[in-house]
Amino acid sequence: MEGTKETQVKSKKRVADHGEVFTNEREVNAMLDLVKQETERIDSRFLEPACGNGNFLAEVLRRKLNTVDSRYTKSQTEWEQYAIVAVSSIYGVDILEDNAEECRQRLFTIFDDRYTAHFKSRCKPKCRRSVLFLLGKNIINGDATNYCIPNTDKPIIFSEWTPIGKKIQRKDWVFESLAKGSYQLRLFDENDEPQFFDKSIKQYTPVDYLKLGEDE
Ligand SMILES: C[S@@+](CC[C@H](N)C(=O)[O-])C[C@H]1O[C@@H](n2cnc3c(N)ncnc32)[C@H](O)[C@@H]1O
Structure with missing residues (x-):
């Protein structure tokens, strides 16, 4: 769809609203090339706070998967593990649910087309489920200006995914504290009181990379 003027706008109302x-x-591509090395690093984290249907995130995933392909196609397990790391480090927020869903679908298709091309009938439904679960958690229908789910006061929660061997550890964070915490430079305030520091709100037991979302 990219590259044509017509598909840059869905409706005048959506542009106005x-x-x-x-x-x-x-x-x-020109913008991503400004941080080319990062876009090619499998575990670099990208967050797009107004991701639309994923024009930037789709290209980031393609580039990360090119790196996975160049290193790991000989071993299905390694390809799966690193492709999951690539997906798990891509985050998006959009205020319109149809955009967030289109973005999830698009990222899944990019993953799945490659997975199917490489491993055909050996592809595992559990691996696809893990990727769908990650995309459901990482691509969020939210309002990036107030850090909440649209029309609610529920905070946007992001999950951090850390590979530990074949397992993945999930930690949940409040988006607002992550966004504001990055400006936190001092340990103590002017009255020598300890400053607020970001804390993860929930830490989960590491699970096998093929079991993500198994009980949800
Ligand atoms: C200019 S478009 C860009 C989309 C995409 N980043 C791209 O470059 O193709 C802006 C996007 O931001 C979304 N948006 C507008 N206000 C927002 C908000 N407060 N929080 C999150 N997303 C928002 C819109 O729904 C739209 O998809």
Whole structure:
């Protein structure tokens, strides 16, 4: 869809209400090339707070998966593990649920087309389920200006995924504290009181990479 003027706008109303104008492929690539090395690093974390249907995130995933392909196609297990790391480090927020869903579907298709091409009938439904689970957690229908789920006061929660061997550890964080915490530079305030520090709100027992979302 990228690259054509027509598909950069879905409707005049959506442009007026949400500033929804999609970026074309050439601009996406030019901007991502400014941080080329990071886009090719399998575990670099990307967050797009107004991700639309995923023009930037799709290209980031393609680049990360190119790296996975270049290193791990000889071993299905390694390819799966690293592809999952690639997916798990990509985050998006959009205020419109249809955009968030389109973005999840698009990222899943990019993953699944490669997975199927490499491993055909040996592909595991459990691996696909893990990827779908990660995308459900990482691509969020939310309002990035107040850090909440639209029309609620429920905070946006992001999950951090850390590979530990074949397992993955999940830690949940409040988006607002992550966004504001990055400006936290001092240990103590002017009255020598300890400053607020970000804390994860929940830490989960590590689970096998093929068992993500098994009980949800
Ligand atoms: C200019 S479009 C860009 C989409 C995408 N980043 C791209 O470059 O193709 C802006 C997107 O931001 C979303 N948006 C507008 N206000 C938002 C908000 N407060 N929080 C999250 N997303 C928002 C719109 O729904 C739209 O998809």
